[in-house]
Amino acid sequence: MILEIVKYPDERLKVVCEPVEEITDEIRQLCDDMLETMYAAPGVGLAAPQIGVSKRLLVMDPQAAEEVKKPRVLINPRLELLGETVVSEQEGCLSVPLGYRADVPRSEKVRLTATLQDGTQIDEILEGYEAIIVQHEYDHLDGKLFIDHISRLKRNLYDTRVKKWLKRQSDKNPR
Numbered sequence: 367m368i369l370e371i372v373k374y375p376d377e378r379l380k381v382v383c384e385p386v387e388e389i390t391d392e393i394r395q396l397c398d399d400m401l402e403t404m405y406a407a408p409g410v411g412l413a414a415p416q417i418g419v420s421k422r423l424l425v426m427d428p429q430a431a432e433e434v435k436k437p438r439v440l441i442n443p444r445l446e447l448l449g450e451t452v453v454s455e456q457e458g459c460l461s462v463p464l465g466y467r468a469d470v471p472r473s474e475k476v477r478l479t480a481t482l483q484d485g486t487q488i489d490e491i492l493e494g495y496e497a498i499i500v501q502h503e504y505d506h507l508d509g510k511l512f513i514d515h516i517s518r519l520k521r522n523l524y525d526t527r528v529k530k531w532l533k534r535q536s537d538k539n540p541r
């Protein structure tokens with residue numbers, strides 16, 4: 367089932383999420399729905415708060431746009447940032463409206479530990495594009511968006527655009 371994606375400035379995107387206590391059928395279904403929603407969007411990652419669920423759960427696929435997919439479901443992930451800081455060029459987010467993109471500093475490498483959908487524990491090093499995606503999605507679990515990493519000036523300009531856009535929408539659809 368394709369789920370509705372929560373958009374900034376929705377407060378649910380600011381919540382620090384709770385760990386998943388047990389991988390129930392409900393959680394497994396949620397993971398499947400999140401993958402379906404991510405591919406349909408289309409995007410390369412989706413975190414639970416983006417569909418309004420405040421749990422430490424994310425899905426990603428660096429090969430989402432390719433024929434051979436590489437879906438990953440990460441439950442209660444933990445990240446250790448390693449290596450140099452690199453510029454993640456023109457990052458975007460399914461929850462950040464108006465197709466806004468900006469350069470964001472990220473670590474080139476991370477150590478990832480997490481539980482998979484079948485309960486398996488993983489502990490591995492991710493680099494490059496995969497490392498950047500997992501940092502972006504992980505931020506969502508702590509109530510952070512990529513626009514929290516940009517300069518105050520850029521952020522203010524963007525917030526002004528969003529306010530105008532929201533006003534145009536409410537003018538179009540008066541209650």
Ligand code: NI
Binds near residue numbers: 458
């Ligand atoms: Ni995002």
